[in-house]
Amino acid sequence: MSGHSTYQPRNAFMKWMEARLPIAGLIHSSFVVYPTPRNLNYWWTFGGILTFMLALQIVTGVVLAMHYTPHVDLAFNSVEQIMRDVNYGWLLRYLHANGASMFFLAAYIHMFRGMYYGSYKEPREVLWILGVILLLLMIMTGFMGYVLPWGQMSYWAAVVITNLFSAIPIVGESITQWLWGGYAVGNPTLNRFYALHYLLPFVIAGVVVLHVWALHVAGQNNPDGIEPRQDSDTVAFTPYATMKDAFFLSVFLIMFAWFVFYTPNFLGHPDNYIPANPAVTPTHIVPEWYYLPFYAILRAVPNKLGGVVLLGASIVILAFLPWLDRSKVRSARYRPRYRFFFWLFFITCVGLGWLGSKPAEGVYVYAARVLTVYYFAHFLVVLPLLGRYETTLPVPGSITEAVLKRSKAAAAFVIAAIFAGLIGLSSPTVAAEAETPAKLKWSFGGPFGKFDRGQLQRGFRVYREVCQVCHGLTLLSFRNLSEPGGPGFTPAQVAAIAAEYQVRGEPDDQGEVKDRPGRPADRFPAPFQNDNQARARYNAVPPDLSVIVKARGFDRGFPLFLLDLVTGYQEQGADYMVALLTGYADPPKGTAAPPGTFYNKYFPGHFLAMPAPLGEGRITTDGKPVYDDGTPATVDQMARDVTAFLAWAAEPHLEARKRIGLQVIIFLIIFAGLLYFTKKKVWKSVEAH
């Protein structure tokens, strides 16, 4: 990596070292004295942010790998064990899962920045192509990582994506079988995805080194798109660029922390909290938000092979950008026409993302076709023509001249743009035809929410006396009931509760396995030995309730879902549960419930196999329909209580998460403030000249 090699070892050891392995000199020339254009704006800080995110993903990933089990029967529960039992496991997993989204967000901003300012142009073509390769590697890594929790979305993502290869004529089927290691997605698939998901980030890190190397050979582009010509055009990387990067990274981290601590499942899909089931596809499968534009392109084409080819082409075409855009002027600042088309392209990408989240039907498909055509036209028609016919504005003679003429863009704009960039997210699970559940007030909602202990205890009673006959709670241990942040039973109460259950014992001397009374360390026993037993008895498999509140939700639609992000509204699942439990009614005139099903206003499809579970008198104390604490046990009250209890069961560390979140965010705000003033101080001497 270039730069002036002005490093002078100060002591004898460093001199000795420098003569043998000049690593200190390399660091010095690459990251200290390396000249960087003085006019870089905050859009240039995303390279540093991406490096940080890669490191964070690798660190949290390696740590998660210490607890994860890549086996179809164990993967889902091992992830839940991370969430429940591993020290800070919930934090590490939410950091990793949301970190992937932040990584892509930063990568997309980084790429759009490169496009806007023409950073791919000569002599930076290889730098740009390495970036496209990095994007491809990220897409593969992100996809395989998404498969690992082995929920419904994981499984069906694996099925759909691997089936893309079946579009290849003649050898398609052999290739998919080779990818799966079987006749369908199964344990061998999960194992190899795990191995590759562990490997690829290090490949990414390797390509990042090449990317940085290429960057340091060509030097950074800058908002004016002109090469530095004199000393006053550049500043030293450290402290100028480092402080600026550090400041903006800390701002970025505030947003990241908001996701991790207050809306950790906002970017995920409730369906992925349902264990993988190869027999049932979720009604509405959507990839993670960062794949949505590509997914929309895939679905826009009414031909299997055609869709796959265009999907691939939409990424590969990026690599040819340096040769498709022939304009000699780099920055959109001096290319008014290009600026217009850039934003049109940006809107096209966002629009494709939005369409990718919608069902592939009716007007959505036509819109996706129009945008797909425009996506490619931007590269193949607009850019070549612009290069030839556009009249560009006069480019300033030097960076110094450009800087002194102009005031800088406000950082606030950048932050606003990041949030705007999130458009296109959506997590629809419940079909639109069902009624929308009412938004209820929960004590555990919002950034300062806490569970109401009394309510959790009442809810536990409802679970035991009503739900438990059919529904398991198998991810929960009895001991959880006395752990901090939960219903607050005493250890003695928990031991008594546990002893009321019969759990499978250990083999005795004769090798016989008998049931024994439960102990606090045991998990709640399942009500059925297996699904077939449940089906034989109830004609359906009652779902386990351990994570049910996170596994349900409903689409809030645009723009409400954006508002939910800001307000931290995460209780769609709880609202849906209460609506469902209280939503039984007579079917509307003219429709009859199929045998063995019951009509419910809120259930997608309306007819479900569970009869109304709650009724007056289900909970009584001394013959009266009240709880032990005197609360009247109305249907509505029972529904809310049991839902609150299940919300806790699904997220036992919710209180710790919100508490730590507050500390982290306050810390980051102060730190960002300090960095801002430090950065200002450092830059003060530069700004005037």
Add this chain to the structure above:
Amino acid sequence: MATISSTEHTRRDFLYIATGAMGAVGAVAALVPLIAQMNPDASTIAAGAPIEVDLTPIAEGQVIKVFWRGKPIFINHRTKKQIEEAVNVNLASLPDPQPDSARVKPKHANFQVLIGICTHLGCIPIAHQGPYNGYFCPCHGSVYDTSGRIRSGPAPTNLALPPYEFVSDTRIRIG
């Protein structure tokens, strides 16, 4: 660069130090979860709760193994002869002197409860072997007597005792 007056100098220094200190605090705090995650998790700790063992099926002269917290616990129902041998030892001749009475519960000298892990490097000694008919570790040849005391070989100390108590004459609770 313009010259900087001394008042500004202190203010600037303070800012730099505060920022650096804040960054250091953040970095250290970030290490906490990364380190804590390797400690035993909540389910492991809960599963390490005390266990009860019924001693009636153990015949005189028999050693059984039970597991507690992933460790093998030896329960040796000792014969009269074994107890005598263990008691009548010249303590001064032992590498890690400890009377037999300190290694069993009062009135229950017939039951010897030990953590069956060699104190050298963690192998599992074999019962009823070696010159003292106690335990012999096959890994590097440590020899223990019927009280589980180290007699020869590289192991530095006697076999450790688990925390346990007699809940009745024929039942113990380990842990």
